[in-house]
Amino acid sequence: MKQIIAACGNDCSVCPRYLPKTAEELHKTAKLWYKIGYRDKVVSNNEIKCTGCKPKNWCRYQIIQCVSSRKIANCGQCExxxxxxxxxxFRKTMIFEPNCRKTCKNEEHEIMKKAFFEKKKNLDNEF
Incomplete structure (x- = not known):
């Protein structure tokens, strides 16, 4: 699958929130988010399911609002x-990486690395 780079540099094409097709897959993602510290509890499938980067959606870093106001797809396209x-x-995202490495299976960590912990690399390739 071709990379789909989100506003903040996440790679949606490998993201556990973007890809799941079944309720079981979404629940597994919710448990993973709790395990690495993205959430303080295992949330519902409706809460964990990705609905895309839209200004009306909650954005942990307020990046989507910024890129939308500039009429660009992601930060890598910004002057x-x-x-x-x-x-x-980038700094806040990497806070979660050590716990992810420690608590996740190698396969889970690799997915998270590609999806979230390589934001800068993904955006650096945009310009």
Whole structure:
């Protein structure tokens, strides 16, 4: 599958929230989010399911609102890249990586790495 790069640099084409097709797969993702610390409990399938990057959706780092106002698809397409907002996003995202490495199976960690922990690499390739 071709990469689908989100506003913040996530790779949706490998994302456990974007890809699931069944309720069981979504629940597995909710348990993974809890395990690595993205959530403080196992959330419902409706809460974990990805509905895409849209200004009306909740965005942990407020990136979607910024890129939407600039009429670009992601931060890598911005003339101000890398700004402080995306640099802070990179830093905050990487806080979860050590716990992911420690608590996840190798396969899960690799998926999370490609989906979330390579934001900067994905965006650097956009310009």
């Amino acid at each position: 101000l890249y890398p700004c402080e907002k995306i640099s802070e996003t």
